[in-house]
Amino acid sequence: MDNRRSVWHIIPAGSVIGVGVLIAMSFYAPLHPFLIFVALLIVAYTMFKYLVLLGDAEEKIRALKAPEKQVKVQPEGPSFQEVLRAVPDPVMIVSGHEPDDIAARRVIFANAAAQRIFHIADRGGPLVSAIRVPEVLECVDEALFGGISGSVDFEMSGGARDQFWRAFSAPLPMENKHDMAQRLALLVLRDETDSRRMERMRADFLANASHELRTPLASITGFIETLRGPARDDEKARDKFLSIMGAQADRMGRLIADLLSLSRIEMSEHVPPSGETDLPLAVRDVVDSLTVIAQQKNVKLRIEGPKPGLYPIIGDRDQILQVVQNLVDNALKYAPQNSEVSIEICLDVTLPQAVALSDGKAAKLVLLRPDRNVHDYYARITVRDNGPGIKREFLPRLAERFYRVEGQKSGDRLGTGLGLAIVKHIINRHRGGLVVESQGPVSASDDDILERDGKVTALPQIAPQTFTAFSAYFPQSRAFGTAETPRLVVDAAASLKDAG
Amino acid sequence: MNNHIVKTYGDELDQLSAEVVLMGGLAEAQVADAVDAVARRDVALAQSVVARDHKLDELEKDIERKCIRLIALRQPMAEDLRKTVAAMKLATALERTGDLAKNIAKRAIVISEAEPMTPLTRSIERMGKLVSSRLRDVLDAYKGGKVELAQSVWASDTEVDEHYNALFRELLTYMMGDPRTISACTHLLFMAKNLERIGDYATNMAEHIHFELTGEDYVESRPKANTLSNLE
């Protein structure tokens, strides 16, 4: 009742004097006592009304002022609110009424970082709309209703990139003393993705490196022992062993190089690239560097797409080159002699178009999907070869590190099994996507009976053309309007002839 | 509950959707933790998933009760009615999602005693990630009233099926290769099946959200790949 007492100070003196006079009159003048009583009643009633009105008004004013008042400490200098706004970590003040009313848990203040990251409107909103992670809600509840401060680690998968956060919550002193139900708590969040990522990557790198290097290392040690012992004087064996050892050492070198580049990409994966790159130009560069290998196998490299130099996309040039390089490398590896590998570039592709199936019978799988509703248009590159294809059941594991499809004759075993993993991480950093589509070999096994929608259909007479197509797509900063895009079909072999 | 604060109609609707979002957060965590428990062979985590499931049941009952009360007392019309019905349907779907997550966790406890089958559990993890992202998108669509987001979840329904089919074949190969793994693989198979169902619930929720926001049903039928589940 503290707040009500102040009202007494501003009761007009006139009404008090009036009442005094009235009472005095009742002693001196022969007035009817009942009349005096009625007069007193009226005065009392009006005064009571007046007091209630005043009290209400005061409360209203208090409520209006509340949000500012709670952070204003000194009349000079920045207010607490302004200070909090500038803090780079998300900071929120949450109000609550009672434990079982979830909707009443509201964010009444959110600084700029919190508004941006958790999509909170200026005027606040329900806490669950901002964060619905159960541990965090519990932590806030403990601060609100238990008066306990605490912290909790949580993972928030922001699309394809996991984010690690730590939330701190602490009770705040009550603002409105007359409203005992209202409670306040502070919620501060800290993005710990960087440090956690670093930790995890170091562990991954060590585990992978030690595991994968063990085999070639063991083989080299074995050969060294043989060369020292039984094969000491056998010239022919020595040459053979040395060349095997050389190949193993090369493999170790490649593994380390690939692992390092994978680690580096992972390290920057949550920082989107800022530069611009021309996709058609990147493709041309890669194709130029691979024509010799292609010619050895007599494989034609065909580029189909817009003219280079006109349509830059958001991207890191070196990384985009690596994506194209790895995909075309694989295609060349599996393409049969005298066949064609096509590289097609499409601009202004929407997300549904990017993942659409081009061949109804083939298997298709999205290996990586960008966050929905972030970019409208994508530039897509599709690398397609007429190799043996990949069976449906192997598709999901393709971009796993060190994964290689079993029983596949890849000719040379030059790969490390990291190529597609690198591709996936680069594309993820670029907020793009990766889709694989493949028609594997059709064999008369019971597998194929299962495949056809419950209908046991006869196998087609002619086996379909096997192929593998990887599509990578990268966000465009704007639509180019491909209606008038000049298209260009280039035969790598022909262009090489032109060059001399 | 307190009676001295008289809630307005709008407040009641807001509270409903806040509770659905809260329930969604719980269901998301249950699915993620269950899959984590499988991947890391973490029995304690699996047990806590099983123990937490009752919260979802209670929330569902609470939401249902509130919806019925709201319909009876306020007789909502048009948009408000759709909101109420959507809250009820989402609550049911989320409760089922929780049941499936609990089932996965229970199986995780059983297979933690068997030999580790890393490539297979990694595939379960991958499928779990995909399903979780669908759940997340659907809840984001609900909370933000985003029709296109709901639509895009709805349209990418077949992806989970592809993963399920691949995992099914992977499991078959594994079981044929080493018959001792059959019982553990069967558990993994049911986990995959549960994840697929959760994916289906996400699709259903996307449909309810679409209806809530637009008042229109989807006319086209859902894209379905050739799935093994169609055989059943």
Ligand SMILES: Nc1ncnc2c1ncn2[C@@H]1O[C@H](COP(=O)(O)OP(=O)(O)O)[C@@H](O)[C@H]1O
């Ligand atoms: N174009 C392709 N055709 C057939 N199989 C492919 C193709 N591209 C990739 N693969 C399969 O995917 C696996 C992983 O590829 P990648 O990550 O590039 O590793 P690497 O090429 O070093 O073996 C390959 O081992 C191969 O089995």
Ligand SMILES: [Mg+2]
């Ligand atoms: Mg490769």
